[in-house]
Amino acid sequence: MSSHIKLLERLKIQLQGHIVVGREQRDGWKESAEFYMFKCPVHGYVKNYVKGYGKRLECPECLLEMKNKAVEDIQPELIAINRSAFD
Ligand SMILES: [Zn+2]
Numbered sequence: 001m002s003s004h005i006k007l008l009e010r011l012k013i014q015l016q017g018h019i020v021v022g023r024e025q026r027d028g029w030k031e032s033a034e035f036y037m038f039k040c041p042v043h044g045y046v047k048n049y050v051k052g053y054g055k056r057l058e059c060p061e062c063l064l065e066m067k068n069k070a071v072e073d074i075q076p077e078l079i080a081i082n083r084s085a086f087d
Pocket residue numbers: 040041042043044059060061062063
């Protein structure tokens with residue numbers, strides 16, 4: 001993902017934390033949103049839009065991992081409940 005980032009863009013991200021990459025509209029959105037590129041300490045250069053009132057920029061890869069991890073955390077408990085129902 002980071003291979004096509006120009007040196008100038010990398011420098012700008014280092015200096016100001018992010019760069020504007022332009023507006024993008026995704027499925028189900030009423031209007032387009034401004035997308036930014038920034039550097040995630042784990043995943044490198046990533047792109048996302050600002051969310052919520054706190055104006056947060058979150059790494060989409062980190063969010064995906066958190067989501068997947070949450071599902072993993074829930075599963076063992078569900079299995080335990082199901083098993084005890086058959087005792
Ligand atoms: Zn990340």
